[in-house]
Amino acid sequence: MTRAADSHSLASVELGFALACGTLLATGVTLSVLTAAPAWLPHALYILACGFGGVFTLRGAFQALRAGRLDIDTLMLIAAVGAAVLGAWAEAALLLFLFTLGHALEHYAMGRARRAIAALTALAPLTAEVRRGDTTAEVPVEDLVLRDIIIIRPNTRIPADGFVVHGSSSVDQAPITGESVPIDKRAVDDFSRASQRPDGVAAEHRVFAGTINGHGVLEVMVTRMAQDSTLARLVRMVNEAEAHKSQTQRFTERFERGFVPVVLGIVGLLLFAWVVVDESFAASFYRAMAVLVGASPCALAISTPSAVLSGVARAARGGVLIKGGGPLEILGGIGAIAFDKTGTLTEGRPRVTDARPAPGGDAAEFLAVAIAVESLSDHPLAAAVVRDGRAMLPPGAVPLVADDLQSITGRGLSARIGDDPVFVGKAALFGEIDGPPLATPVLRMIADLEQDGRTTMVVRRGDRVLGVIGLMDTPRPTAAAVIARLRGLGIARMVMLSGDNPRVAGAVAGQVGLDEAWGDLMPADKVAAIGLLRAGHRVAMVGDGVNDAPALAVADIGIAMGAAGSDVALETADIALMGDDLGRLPFAIGLSRQTGRIIHQNLWISLGMVAVLVPSAMLGLPLGVAVFLHEGSTVAVVANALRLLGYREAA
Structure with a gap:
């Protein structure tokens, strides 16, 4: 079961307990006010309501105490027990009902944001039609292995990452990339090269698990196992993003850790207000419990993580992975x-615009050497030289084979053809390696091409400069x-x-x-x-x-x-x-800025409510009203955060 499913199930159970608590409380109040039922009956219903409402609060407080900390559940439990000690079982039940209901709604809302992420997992089909030898069979996606050939029928979801080896179609990639229109896909031109370097395959050949095929039939070579697919990694990393907290989130957590003990200290002092104020211990105790409820930073604790999670989920749905x-x-x-x-x-798809042999050079040898070296590289410029260079080769040109490729970072490539060292790269490279400097005619060719906005490559075999290639990336x-x-x-x-x-x-x-x-x-x-x-x-x-x-x-x-x-x-x-x-x-x-605005709104709501409730409770605000306003603010900040799931960029 996924974390989102666990959260949803827990929230449902908690909501059920909260509603049971509320039903028993409402029944008890009705019997007490509108009927002549014996006093023990509504009293028993209030106690039973406290039992249902206190289960999850007690669970949370116990977990916090085991971890050596005091948290909001602890404060609420103390307030409910205090009200019960005073004999105010109805108010204790009301506190636990609203607190548990608020918790359940909070967990439900947070679960909704998580489910927006986890729903991506369900996009990938559970089985795939795979061809092995002369037979095809339906197998679980987990049983696919690298280099399997899978068949993608029209209007079906693609079960694994890979590249197209046969057929053409359009693919809806919105779940992964956020692209609003289907993307045309076609088979790779060179199967051998693509299978050796699958990560270098161009986007027009690559497909992803969870995306939707159009009207064509595709045959795809699997390049990633199910657990390593782009979809699986996206879901995993977005879930992990919750652990990477923002500065505001870290501040609120530090504030909460320090604030809870301070609240308990103030409440402890208020318990003894009857010593200096002409009132009963019961009145002081009641006021202390109201302050305890009003000062608990429930809304503050959830204000930032709910907004962050909603923002990260909305970004993932729009094809943007934000890591926390x-x-x-x-x-x-x-x-x-x-x-x-x-x-x-x-x-990122440059094209060769010029291939100029050096004075007295052989155009066929020049292009054949460049193609042989660049065919060993997966750089976009190399792919352009291979693709366009082959089209420029004179008829009857003999292809060459290079080996021992080495990348010279930021400058170019070196390799060998037979016994000859070969270099292909920027003009600056040839001032750094052994060999004769570039001749004036070659330098002039380079300057002319660069003046026209071309990227240039010089090709040298042994000590002979063979020519200059000009490329342009639009x-x-x-x-x-x-x-x-x-x-x-x-x-x-x-x-x-x-x-x-x-x-x-x-x-x-x-x-x-x-x-x-x-x-x-x-x-x-x-x-x-x-x-x-x-x-x-x-x-x-x-x-x-x-x-x-x-x-x-x-x-x-x-x-x-x-x-x-x-x-x-x-x-x-x-x-x-x-x-x-x-x-x-x-x-x-834009989403980041909207998230920031909502976080600040939530902080104002949560801290503002604490600032209003604490003095009001000290001046005699009823416990029930304090509970209602306090839990209302928690629901308000969660609802405000969930607006991010519907974020749309301004036109």
């Missing part, structure tokens, strides 16, 4: 955002609109951080509406850039969660793009946009 109250609270207060370029502000169609929406939210400073040369970075930044673009940055330089931005603002870093991991880690908030299916993105970032959709960022910021 801390990131949720901080996000709304950021003043600057740093964006990675490739795959964040741009499509901005996302929605990037400019997202930047404008972020400006409308009041984000003061937005900067693009890129490993490309400043001219390329500046060209892209201008197209999407950014004022600043910092180019030629190594991963360590991006970390330093975040440090500079943090001097005046809280900073969020938005990247792909792989090569941007250091910058994501040092920013106040790290936000990973396209995190569905990416282990690194989910583990590194504080917030993950599960779909490859930058448009989810303004939604997340």
Whole structure:
């Protein structure tokens, strides 16, 4: 049974006990006021009502005392026992009825937020149609193994993460990525390459457990076990987010731990008010119990966690994973955002626009060498060189095979073809490795391409420079609109951080509406850039969660793009946009700010009620009224927090 189901079941039982308590109390009052029933009968009903109403209160108080602390259940139990000692069994029953009812409604409301998360788990089907050899069979999802081929029929849910090996269809990914329209999926072009590096498969081939297939039949290779699917990890991490508390939540918990003993101390003093005030001990005791009820911070204790849980649940339903109250609270207060370029502000699908052989060079050898080396890499630029380079190869060109690939961070790649060392990378790489410097004609080619906003790669085999490749990555169609929406939210400073040369970075930044673009940055330089931005603002870093991991880690908030299916993105970032959709960022910021507003409203309601009830109780407010107002404030803050489940981004 899931935690959400447990919570729902417990809340139902508690609600049943509360209603039994209320029914017995109401019956006793009716018999006492409207009939001539003997006095012992309503009195017995009040005692029985206290029994039903006190079960969960006693349970909570006992658990707290075993843990060595005093909490709100302890205060309420003391107040009820005190009223009973005075012979006010009806008021004791009323206190326990409203307190238990408030607790049950609180647990029910919190359970509703948890069920909004746990409902995702039910999206994945329990069985899958798998092809093994020449036969197909229906097997439990737990029995699937990596590299199984499963068949996805039209209009059915996909049972496991994987990539399409045959067929095409559109898939509704809203449960995972929050995308509002179905996404077209098709089979991979190179099955062997995809099966060797499944994490590098493009989004148009990848599918996730729990998403809904359209009208086509798909055959999918399983790449994750059921317990490791993106859906399972999403549910698990959102549930774990409750343990990561916000600053406000930590404050209220510290306040509650200190406040409860203070309340008990004040109540202890009030018990002896009859010594200095002309009243009976019973009157002093009654007043002390009313103060005890009014001062108990029930609403305060639930005000922040209910809002945080509702906010995290709403974000998950919208395709945004927020890892707890801390990131949720901080996000709304950021003043600057740093964006990675490739795959964040741009499509992440660059294309080769130019392939210029060096003077006197062989175009076929130049392209064949570049393709051989880049086919070993899973970088988006490498995929573009392989894809577009093959289309540019002259007819009859002989393919080459490279091995011993090594990545030179931020600069390029090295490999071997036969006995020849091969280097493919930025012009700066060739000033750092052994060999002759780049010739003037090659430098001129590089300058011309970069002037046109191209990213350049130089290809060298042995000591011979074979040519220069120019690539361009186009901005996302929605990037400019997202930047404008972020400006409308009041984000003061937005900067693009890129490993490309400043001219390329500046060209892209201008197209999407950014004022600043910092180019030629190594991963360590991006970390330093975040440090500079943090001097005046809280900073969020938005990247792909792989090569941007250091910058994501040092920013106040790290936000990973396209995190569905990416282990690194989910583990590194504080917030993950599960779909490859930058448009989810303004939604997340708006949700964070709304959560902050609701938390502050709840704090005012809860603390304000305590501030009103304590002096009122000391001046003679009846215990029943104190109980009613006190529990009413608890229900009010929970209901206010649940509004976040229906949050909609302003148009």
